[in-house]
Amino acid sequence: PRPLAGKRVLITAGPTHEAIDPVRYIANRSSGKQGFAIAAAARAAGAEVVLVTGPVELDDPQGISVMRVESARDMLHRVEAALPVDVAIFAAAVADWRVASEGSQKLKKTAAGMPPLQLVENPDILATISKLKEKRPPLVIGFAAETEHLIENAKAKFARKGCDWIVANDVSPATGVMGGDRNTVHLLSREGKDVTVDSWPVMTKEEVATALVSRIAREVGTGS
Ligand code: C5P
Numbered sequence: 001p002r003p004l005a006g007k008r009v010l011i012t013a014g015p016t017h018e019a020i021d022p023v024r025y026i027a028n029r030s031s032g033k034q035g036f037a038i039a040a041a042a043r044a045a046g047a048e049v050v051l052v053t054g055p056v057e058l059d060d061p062q063g064i065s066v067m068r069v070e071s072a073r074d075m076l077h078r079v080e081a082a083l084p085v086d087v088a089i090f091a092a093a094v095a096d097w098r099v100a101s102e103g104s105q106k107l108k109k110t111a112a113g114m115p116p117l118q119l120v121e122n123p124d125i126l127a128t129i130s131k132l133k134e135k136r137p138p139l140v141i142g143f144a145a146e147t148e149h150l151i152e153n154a155k156a157k158f159a160r161k162g163c164d165w166i167v168a169n170d171v172s173p174a175t176g177v178m179g180g181d182r183n184t185v186h187l188l189s190r191e192g193k194d195v196t197v198d199s200w201p202v203m204t205k206e207e208v209a210t211a212l213v214s215r216i217a218r219e220v221g222t223g224s
Contacts, residue, residue: 002046003221004213009047010085010137011039012092012125014054016072020117021103028093029178032056034143035091037209039064042087045213045221050085052078054092071098072122079125086220088137089212090126090163093145098122130162139220141165141212144188147172151186155195158188165189167212183208187215 013035017025032053039051040061049064052075060066067082069075072094079088097119107115126142142163144154147170154168166188171177175184183205187198200211 003217004042005046005222007047007086007220007222008050008084009039009042009216010050010052010079010082010088011035011042012052012075012079012090012094013039014056015093016054016075016095016122017070018072018095018098018122019070019102020099021105021107023106026095026098027055028095030054030056030093031179032058033179033181034183034205034208035089036061037205038089038091038212041206041209041213042216045217047087050082052082052092054094071095072125073098076123076125076128079129083129083132083135083137085137087139087141087216088129089141090129091143091167092125094125095122124161126163127161139164139216141167141216144168145171145177151188151197154186154188158195181205187212 014032015028015030017027019025036058039049043049043063051064052067054069067078069078100118100120130140140163142161144157144166146153150168150170154166158166168186168188169177169183177183181204182202184202185200185208189196
């Protein structure tokens with residue numbers, strides 16, 4: 001069965017790297033595994049898949065157009081250029097901040113002490129795409145990676161971002177989710193004004209991807 005045949009699906013994955021100077025950057029521990037698994041599952045379901053990924057050590061999945069980017073701003077540009085799509089899934093762990101002005105040369109130690117790093121906020125790709133007037137994908141899915149108060153924080157994020165579903169997962173170090181092969185997720189969606197929380201058992205990231213793609217197919221699929 002190829003329930004997503006004829007559908008175009010966009011996925012972001014991995015971390016972003018925000019340059020401090022030519023040799024240093026701000027990053028996070030995202031491996032990209034969950035986003036890549038969703039891309040592969042969407043492809044297996046027959047979708048045309050565009051994967052926009054930050055720096056990860058993963059090979060391009062077969063049959064998928066992969067765009068490799070560094071920073072949040074690069075990622076946003078690639079995402080915007082990929083529209084229109086039927087479904088957009090924002091699994092990337094985008095850096096919230098970047099340095100206000102990237103050094104053109106390597107920052108040096110000076111007698112004056114440490115160089116001050118002034119941070120500015122990155123664009124929020126999920127919120128930007130969710131709030132588009134034209135070209136808003138019919139189904140926009142965000143992720144909420146939390147280390148405490150998972151459902152409460154995910155609900156607040158859901159209200160703020162303007163997306164249709166949120167996949168919430170606990171990424172505290174004890175879970176081994178960041179960089180690991182398993183994930184325990186909760187799918188938040190809306191029924192009228194109420195938020196429904198569907199808690200799935202612990203699964204491999206591939207199983208989570210397949211289950212998520214099945215839910216997507218039920219929502220937007222052709223049933224073919
Ligand atoms: O606010 P927070 O980063 O926790 O939100 C997580 C969700 O928002 C994820 O789906 C992530 O891909 C997306 N996001 C984004 N651009 C940002 C920050 C987060 O697309 N700058």
